[in-house]
Amino acid sequence: MKYIDEFRNPDAVRRLLEWIRERSTRPVQLMEFCGGHTHAVLKYGLRQLLPPAVRLLSGPGCPVCVTASSDVDRAISMAHLPGVVMSTFGDMMRVPGSSAGKASGRSLQDAKAQGADVRMVYSTLDALSISRANPEREVIFLGIGFETTAPTVAAAVLQAQAEGLENFSVLSLHKLTPPATKTILDAGEVQLSGIIGPGHVTTIIGSDAWEFLALDYGISCSIAGFEPVDILQAIYFLVDSIEKNTPAVRNAYRRTVHAEGNLVAQRTMQRVFEVRDAEWRGLGNVPNSGLALRDEYATFDASRRFAIEVGPSAEPKGCRCGEVLRGVAEPSECPLFARVCSPEHPIGPCMVSSEGACAAHMQYGEA
Amino acid sequence: MCLAVPARVLSIQGHEAEVDLSGVRRVISVVLTPEVGVGDYVLIHSGFAINVLDQEEAEETLKLFRELDEFTATMYQQQGHSASDEVH
Amino acid sequence: MSNDTIVLAHGSGGRLTHNLIRDVFVRHFSNPMLNAQDDAAIWTPRPSEAARLAFSTDSYVVQPIFFPGGDIGKLAVCGTVNDLAMVGAQPLYLSASFILEEGLPLADLERIVASMAATAHEAGVEIIAGDTKVVDRGSADQVFISTAGVGVVPDGIAISGANAKPGDLVIVSGPIGVHGLAIMSHREGLQFSFPLASDCAPLNGLVTAMLRADTQIHCLRDPTRGGLATTLNEIAGQSEVGIEIDEAEVPIPESVQAACELLGLDPFYAANEGKLVAVVAAEAGTAILDAMQSHPYGQAAAVIGRVTSTHRSRVVLRTVLGAHRILDMLTGAQLPRIC
Numbered sequence: 001m002k003y004i005d006e007f008r009n010p011d012a013v014r015r016l017l018e019w020i021r022e023r024s025t026r027p028v029q030l031m032e033f034c035g036g037h038t039h040a041v042l043k044y045g046l047r048q049l050l051p052p053a054v055r056l057l058s059g060p061g062c063p064v065c066v067t068a069s070s071d072v073d074r075a076i077s078m079a080h081l082p083g084v085v086m087s088t089f090g091d092m093m094r095v096p097g098s099s100a101g102k103a104s105g106r107s108l109q110d111a112k113a114q115g116a117d118v119r120m121v122y123s124t125l126d127a128l129s130i131s132r133a134n135p136e137r138e139v140i141f142l143g144i145g146f147e148t149t150a151p152t153v154a155a156a157v158l159q160a161q162a163e164g165l166e167n168f169s170v171l172s173l174h175k176l177t178p179p180a181t182k183t184i185l186d187a188g189e190v191q192l193s194g195i196i197g198p199g200h201v202t203t204i205i206g207s208d209a210w211e212f213l214a215l216d217y218g219i220s221c222s223i224a225g226f227e228p229v230d231i232l233q234a235i236y237f238l239v240d241s242i243e244k245n246t247p248a249v250r251n252a253y254r255r256t257v258h259a260e261g262n263l264v265a266q267r268t269m270q271r272v273f274e275v276r277d278a279e280w281r282g283l284g285n286v287p288n289s290g291l292a293l294r295d296e297y298a299t300f301d302a303s304r305r306f307a308i309e310v311g312p313s314a315e316p317k318g319c320r321c322g323e324v325l326r327g328v329a330e331p332s333e334c335p336l337f338a339r340v341c342s343p344e345h346p347i348g349p350c351m352v353s354s355e356g357a358c359a360a361h362m363q364y365g366e367a
Numbered sequence: 368m369c370l371a372v373p374a375r376v377l378s379i380q381g382h383e384a385e386v387d388l389s390g391v392r393r394v395i396s397v398v399l400t401p402e403v404g405v406g407d408y409v410l411i412h413s414g415f416a417i418n419v420l421d422q423e424e425a426e427e428t429l430k431l432f433r434e435l436d437e438f439t440a441t442m443y444q445q446q447g448h449s450a451s452d453e454v455h
Numbered sequence: 456m457s458n459d460t461i462v463l464a465h466g467s468g469g470r471l472t473h474n475l476i477r478d479v480f481v482r483h484f485s486n487p488m489l490n491a492q493d494d495a496a497i498w499t500p501r502p503s504e505a506a507r508l509a510f511s512t513d514s515y516v517v518q519p520i521f522f523p524g525g526d527i528g529k530l531a532v533c534g535t536v537n538d539l540a541m542v543g544a545q546p547l548y549l550s551a552s553f554i555l556e557e558g559l560p561l562a563d564l565e566r567i568v569a570s571m572a573a574t575a576h577e578a579g580v581e582i583i584a585g586d587t588k589v590v591d592r593g594s595a596d597q598v599f600i601s602t603a604g605v606g607v608v609p610d611g612i613a614i615s616g617a618n619a620k621p622g623d624l625v626i627v628s629g630p631i632g633v634h635g636l637a638i639m640s641h642r643e644g645l646q647f648s649f650p651l652a653s654d655c656a657p658l659n660g661l662v663t664a665m666l667r668a669d670t671q672i673h674c675l676r677d678p679t680r681g682g683l684a685t686t687l688n689e690i691a692g693q694s695e696v697g698i699e700i701d702e703a704e705v706p707i708p709e710s711v712q713a714a715c716e717l718l719g720l721d722p723f724y725a726a727n728e729g730k731l732v733a734v735v736a737a738e739a740g741t742a743i744l745d746a747m748q749s750h751p752y753g754q755a756a757a758v759i760g761r762v763t764s765t766h767r768s769r770v771v772l773r774t775v776l777g778a779h780r781i782l783d784m785l786t787g788a789q790l791p792r793i794c
Binding site for chain 1: 643709712713716718719774775776777778779780781783786
Binding site: 001002003004006036089122123124125126145148149151152155159200203204226233254255256258262264265268 | 370371372373375388389396398399400401408410412413414415417418420421422424425427428429
């Protein structure tokens with residue numbers, strides 16, 4: 001597979017590891033922000049292969065994991081409304097809401113078992129198809145994801161408007177990544193020498209969007225793709241910047257990341273969405289980090305079309321997802337990990353999402 | 368949401384394109400990449416092309432790794448190691 | 456009443472039922488026991504047959520009912536034939552029960568039944584008993600099929616998921632992920648330049664060839680739902696051994712890999728309907744592998760790993776990069792990754 005296989009080449013990986021070993025003279029802690037990176041690191045066993053001086057922490061870049069439990073409750077309640085089809089990406093099916101919502105089902109999968117019409121889709125365009133095919137039903141699309149996904153959802157809303165679809169709406173839980181990074185750094189809970197930046201988010205927003213890390217926080221950032229060669233190249237750049245004591249934002253994913261990003265995608269996103277504060281599971285309220293549909297698209301805004309009352313977010317007792325998301329705790333340090341909380345019976349979102357640190361650790365645990 | 372896959376554009380009809388990844392074909396939206404042309408590689412995410420791949424940059428990166436061999440060999444020679452030592 | 460779709464009366468036991476049985480099931484499955492149409496089939500075991508019998512049952516509810524490379528009927532026959540083959544039995548006779556949804560086109564039923572007859576013929580089994588019920592529109596998804604099968608196990612054969620021993624070789628009969636991805640791709644509207652067809656196939660002939668080469672086969676299992684990873688974990692758990700797999704040695708077709716990338720799936724968890732995993736004594740490896748590669752359903756057979764006495768009950772994967780990680784069994788359904 002072109003532009004995939006070459007970046008999984010074991011020889012290139014071996015050479016990059018040698019470079020990293022040679023260059024590194026001191027222990028460093030790097031946060032791999034994005035859940036996709038957590039997944040890849042564990043799938044390929046990169047932690048084992050890296051020298052012990054390079055320590056990787058998982059960050060909150062798993063959009064499923066950081067969805068507030070009250071928002072999950074809201075989605076479940078909407079799914080139960082008469083005539084509604086709730087369409088969602090697969091990952092969200094098993095995420096538990098707060099335990100207060102037990103009557104209506106702990107997750108969208110539960111809701112489906114109870115009779116709600118919940119359907120898994122690969123794209124917002126699939127939700128549009130469902131709307132066209134079922135004009136008498138109300139189709140809600142559960143909008144999860146960061147800046148990689150938000151433009152695609154925005155494009156679908158514009159498409160719906162152009163077609164005059166009257167039975168399609170989006171429950172926008174989309175979030176922005178730079179503000180969350182600031183929140184973690186401002187909290188000062190973890191000592192970070194560098195950040196492995198999200199390659200596909202940055203494809204959209206452009207590497208300039210991360211300059212603040214070097215300028216304001218003195219932290220290096222390396223934008224990384226998702227194949228082993230990409231990740232290791234990014235780590236090499238970080239180690240190199242750290243050794244030089246020169247914080248810098250470097251692009252290790254040059255085949256798709258550029259300084260200004262994808263302007264058409266950014267404009268599409270800005271046309272449909274405006275920025276608001278948002279609640280992130282594990283981080284609490286993060287200012288200016290959420291996307292809500294603008295007033296002119298109110299008719300496509302599920303939160304306005306369907307008024308749902310939900311209680312405040314509640315965390316299951318003992319669950320340390322929040323700390324895992326902030327890089328403060330390893331999954332193995334959570335008392336529930338692998339005992340009460342497992343992929344078959346997930347308690348918290350870090351175990352449900354295939355990108356969640358806990359699920360990745362269980363599935364790909366080091367041997 | 369980070370999973371995006373590179374595929375080659377076979378044909379374009381308005382806002383849609385048929386793409387190919389190693390013989391597997393899919394129709395996706397190119398409304399976010401209006402500059403795309405047939406033969407380009409695009410990154411696909413959730414049914415949309417989100418960017419056109421810069422093939423020159425891709426080749427540059429790959430070339431760098433091919434050159435790494437010589438670089439590493441030189442580095443090791445200078446430090447008295449053999450380049451073929453298993454480091455892992 | 457329409458002549459070309461299934462109606463409730465087809466299941467009522469009266470003339471319509473009898474006509475359906477005569478014109479569709481008996482016509483295609485035709486054999487002396489079935490043709491007698493008694494309430495049960497009777498046969499006398501041949502003196503040459505061994506004393507041990509094997510018996511298995513399964514149900515099939517796959518959607519869509521017709522897919523590239525097969526249909527629900529072919530799947531049903533192969534499924535039960537293979538379950539019997541996986542314990543070293545020679546399959547003899549099958550039963551087939553049908554639950555039909557009112558409104559199912561008769562042409563579809565006929566197509567499925569003809570496919571079952573052809574598959575049974577290839578496998579050398581006869582379908583000697585059956586049943587038909589019809590339910591209201593909406594109460595079943597077009598057609599559900601349940602099969603049961605009986606076979607004979609030759610003396611000296613002891614094949615079980617609990618028999619793996621440290622030092623044994625782990626062999627897979629061919630490329631994985633084909634059936635699962637053929638179905639998913641068909642559902643998601645992926646096209647292929649070389650169409651991906653289900654690998655659905657009866658494997659009893661392959662197993663016979665393997666046993667003829669060497670009887671030191673400790674475990675056999677077909678990695679259906681849950682995929683290769685789940686099956687390996689089952690064996691590791693039952694035998695209380697460790698299994699180490701070399702990722703680079705596992706055959707995965709490029710089309711399956713590409714479809715997995717596009718759909719966010721993992722081929723290790725995708726269903727296979729015409730493949731088997733064999734755990735064999737190390738000294739028997741070459742002979743068995745040769746026999747497999749000489750058989751149409753084993754041409755791409757490969758040794759993918761070995762049984763160990765470390766990390767018991769767990770399966771470890773040596774990744775293409777040389778690192779080691781756990782290969783866990785599937786939990787829940789495999790949900791495609793969008794992230």
